[in-house]
Amino acid sequence: MRLTPRCGDILRLFLVARWLRTSQIHRRFFQPAAIDSARKRLSKLALDRYLVKIQPNRMTEALFRLGPEGKRQLERSGVDGVRLEGAPPKQLEHLLGINDLRIAAELSGCLTYFFACWELPGNQWNHPIIPDAILSIGSRLVAVEFDRNQENLNYFLRTKISAYRRDFDGFPLDRLLIIVDRQSRMEALAKSIGRTRPAVLLTRLDLIQRADLNSLIFYETSMGKEVRLF
Numbered sequence: 001m002r003l004t005p006r007c008g009d010i011l012r013l014f015l016v017a018r019w020l021r022t023s024q025i026h027r028r029f030f031q032p033a034a035i036d037s038a039r040k041r042l043s044k045l046a047l048d049r050y051l052v053k054i055q056p057n058r059m060t061e062a063l064f065r066l067g068p069e070g071k072r073q074l075e076r077s078g079v080d081g082v083r084l085e086g087a088p089p090k091q092l093e094h095l096l097g098i099n100d101l102r103i104a105a106e107l108s109g110c111l112t113y114f115f116a117c118w119e120l121p122g123n124q125w126n127h128p129i130i131p132d133a134i135l136s137i138g139s140r141l142v143a144v145e146f147d148r149n150q151e152n153l154n155y156f157l158r159t160k161i162s163a164y165r166r167d168f169d170g171f172p173l174d175r176l177l178i179i180v181d182r183q184s185r186m187e188a189l190a191k192s193i194g195r196t197r198p199a200v201l202l203t204r205l206d207l208i209q210r211a212d213l214n215s216l217i218f219y220e221t222s223m224g225k226e227v228r229l230f
Contacts, residue, residue: 001049003073007041009048011074014066016119017099020084021093022062027209028103045070054088063088097146098133100180105135108213112136127171129163137213140230143198146205147180147189150161157192163173165196173198175229177218179205188217193220201229 006029013028014020018217026038042064048055050070055062065085068073076081090096105111114135115123121130133144145160164176164179177199180186186202193200201218213229220227 001044007045007050010045011066011070012050012079013080013091014051014064014070015074016122018118019063019065019095020099021096022064024065024099024103030207033187047069063092067112072148079169084218089209094146094148097179097205097208098144100205101133101135102143103209104212105137108137110137110214112138129160129166137230140227141172141174142175142177143178144177144179146175146198147178149181149183149185153188153192156189161196161200164198176200177229179208181205190219192223193221 010025010029011172013025013120022030022038023035024040025042026035030038039062040049042053042062045051046064046067048069049067051063051064052067053064065088066082068084071082073086095116095118102114102116112135114133115125117130117132120134125134131143132146135142135144143164147156161176164173175209178189178200180202181204184206186204190202200221202221203218207215207217216226216228218227219225220228
């Protein structure tokens with residue numbers, strides 16, 4: 001098949017994203033076209049082994065990773081150290097949530113860089129806590145934590161928020177963004193955190209999946225109202 005520039009961009013995203021669903025690739029590369037456009041192109045890329053498609057049944061959304069031909073294509077373009085994934089990770093939903101944020105950040109049009117937690121060790125991150133993601137908009141730095149409501153609220157506050165309050169040596173944060181699954185959890189966190197430094201912003205994953213980071217979808221605990229990320 002003939003690869004388009006968009007195909008090349010899709011393959012390069014897998015270098016850092018590792019796993020993506022059809023809807024995520026559609027949102028990043030195919031809008032405003034219908035999702036069927038993404039499905040057809042992704043099926044062709046999988047058929048020719050540029051991608052590997054995993055779909056246990058027709059009722060579940062397809063999941064993709066980089067395939068052997070995609071690896072060869074990237075290496076021909078000068079990319080070194082391309083690694084192919086094996087089975088999907090156990091914490092797949094966590095990984096996909098981070099990639100939802102990555103896509104929202106890229107669609108914002110003002111992203112300087114984005115590193116997911118699995119990228120930070122390779123970028124000389126040596127701080128005692130590893131955020132789920134670090135992103136920069138201009139010169140402003142944001143650490144990101146996903147809260148799946150699997151930890152006791154007090155435990156989350158004690159182990160995560162207290163660490164961010166101490167800041168990172170040589171790495172001053174402007175914002176801590178916490179992404180939750182449910183409104184009730186967001187309200188509980190907002191009440192418990194209150195005013196702190198760095199400023200803590202809260203939002204829900206479903207909002208991140210629909211909007212970019214320029215949108216008014218963040219609740220700042222110190223101000224008690226909805227704000228923009230910056």
